[in-house]
Amino acid sequence: MRISSWIRQHLAALRALLVLSAITGILYPLAVFAVAQIPGLHDKADGSLVKVGDTVVGSRLIGQSFTSADGKALVQYFQSRPSAAGSAGYDPTATAASNLGPESIVDTLDADPANVKLSLLSTVCSRSKEVGDREGVDGARPFCTEDGVGAVLSVIGPRDADGQVSHPTQVVSVNQACPAVPFLGHYKGVQVQCATPGEDYSMGRIVPIFGDASVDTPVPSDAVTASGSGLDPHISPRYADLQVARIAKARNISEDQVRQLVAAHTDGRTLGFLGEPRVNVVELNLDLDQRYPFRG
Structure with a gap:
């Protein structure tokens, strides 16, 4: 009885497999294909x-x-x-x-331009400048430098209880590789330096600078993202x-x-x-x- 019951169950499962395979693997695809050939749908289906x-x-x-x-x-x-x-x-x-998010604001600089990896901010800034130059409008955006990278500083120095650096010892424009002229001359009384490719400035407080560009830029978001x-x-x-x-x-x-x-x-x-x-x-x-x- 046990063997007979086992055989019946497996035969029923096999029949179900064959029927469903025929329906989902043959009949359904053929039906979809046939519908797709109807005038008005053929072009879209192809x-x-x-x-x-x-x-x-x-x-x-x-x-x-x-x-x-x-x-x-x-x-x-x-x-x-x-x-x-x-x-x-x-x-x-x-x-x-x-897959870059709003916190992607620091570029990975390298002596070899082919190895430079732009942050989302610098990507947007460079595209906006390019579109502005091409179309004859102002491509400047907030948090962007005039040369089309993210306006971001690494402010290095002792921090207070809130994590602020009130008396910095060094300030670096992290997205402007030397010998570029930093977009900002001084920050909190300290001269801003250009970044040396390969150097790690993560020990400083990363500060994006809004700048004086209008938020109402003529270059729309879909032109840069x-x-x-x-x-x-x-x-x-x-x-x-x-x-x-x-x-x-x-x-x-x-x-x-x-x-x-x-x-x-x-x-x-x-x-x-x-x-x-x-x-x-x-x-x-x-x-x-x-x-x-x-x-x-």
């Missing part, structure tokens, strides 16, 4: 690919970098949001964020508007013509209330090339 003629040039769902071989922004194109996915950005096989996936093909209408003048000049067309295209590729909030309005950069640049070819 990845929302963008083609020029018979050539696939991208996807409406994945951003691209519109830069030259040396990584410089191409003046005739709208620039995408920065990406931390892969070494060159926008790598679907390496989708990821930078990457998305969580690193693949976002969209930018904010504010960032798109910042680039209109450069695009119009590069392509020898009016700013109104460029704004009309921006409006045509701007999506509103999902369902009318979710998220924010956004501009698809991939589709916008493709439309620009088709309507107003660049003749540089």
